[in-house]
Amino acid sequence: MSRPPRSPLALSALANFRDLGGIPVAGGTVRAGVVFRSDDVSTAHADEGERLRARGLRTVIDLRSAEEAAHTGRGVLDGDDIDYHHLPLTTTVAAPVGAGEGLRALTTPAAVGEWYAALAIGDARTIVTGFEAVASSPGPVLFHCAAGKDRTGVFAAGLLTALGAEQEAIVADYALTDAVMPAILARLEPFFASLLGEHHDPWDVESSGAILAAPAESMATMLRVLDEQHGGFLGVLNRGGLTDELTGRLRDRLVHAP
Template identity: 45%
Template sequence: MTIADLVLSAPVNLRDLGGVPVAGGSVRSGFAIRADDLSVVDQQTAEDLVVDGLTAIIDLRSIDEIELTGRGPLGRMPVTYHHVPFMASIGDAGPEAHDQTQFGTMYVRMFEAAAPRIVEALAIIAHAPGAVAFHCAAGQDRTGVLAASLLLALGASEEAIVADYVRTGENSDAIMARLEPTIGRLMAKFGFDLDEAARAAVRKEFSPEPMRTLLASLGEDPLQALRQAGLTDGLIAQLRARAVA
């Protein structure tokens, strides 16, 4: 698939984390943006993001996904690109990946396995000169794990993290429609049917339980695994200096 073959469109699950309450205040607008696939944004969206202050992108997708779409219009703009895959392949998601109510198990496994890459992503966010956008395909699972990690480092409560996570549920139908031209091909490669997955994974009642499962698994010190993977007090301080308004 070449860039000429891509179906370009505006993101449907993009949101600035500005306003989320954290220790000492709230997240500053224009600091961190979570999104669905930014490799297939239309030209106008790409230009608007850069004009609004986007300076770096963290792509959490697998190599297979990137090979399918490349970087898209944003790849031709003055934006630093970082590939920080949280899974080697979407085939690694596991059998629970077809049922959104069971995603918690996947999130726990992802958090544990990708802890060094979570820290890498947090370091990028901490030191970027402007807004950083991070994305996967839907902006729900890998993106949700990174958003939760960032908010934990900033001292957000479980309630605030879950509230941000469930906002994706409002966009579920639009996400699946936007994913179909690209992720449908990849899912077929791994023997999955996108329509079947959509019926199971995307529900009118979006469940907060997967994120609650992840947060509950982290125990009394939710940053312990990230500290063991390299998260330092200095990095947390730098994140807070940039983020907290």
């Protein structure tokens, strides 16, 4: 069945944008104003693009599926002044999951954390490719997915792991998203309704549990699973191609020593 014609994009302010600056890592903290995480910038207002360009943004890493990226394009950050890297961490629409079956399978923090661990393992090489884009960027970098929670959360956790952050700091950064989930869902509902058409099930937040929230336990579970079964996130990243040379370049760019 063919999908109905795409409706005009509903543009709105970013709900889950933040600077990783100040997070403690080995030998210091993440340098402010250099690496940002966000929800979907492709559906942001034009003034968001102007604000980010004013902060010197030069690189965008898009972690969404090919289907999502094709549906909205690059939005306000489209242009020759921004280096764009499409590095999907899922092959189809991911999170918040557009279809009901996906939601029902990921209602607990344990289930979400195990899904995150599977993403980290299956896409370690893609994550490391993203690290190369971060290390090579001539200016600040922004990475994002749809909600800025799941795929973005896994990428952020990997980057912080590579920089030597303690797990408590990684979990704390992830959990900051929980407070803005209502605003994130309000932004995403029109997008998923447009993308999925008649196949979109309106989200029931109360019954959906952890997949439509960001409890600390979800990220803690991912890290625990990787530690107990896969030699830790750093081991996963090393097997995905993370080298001492790349780690050093990341640290040179991102770490502010006291």
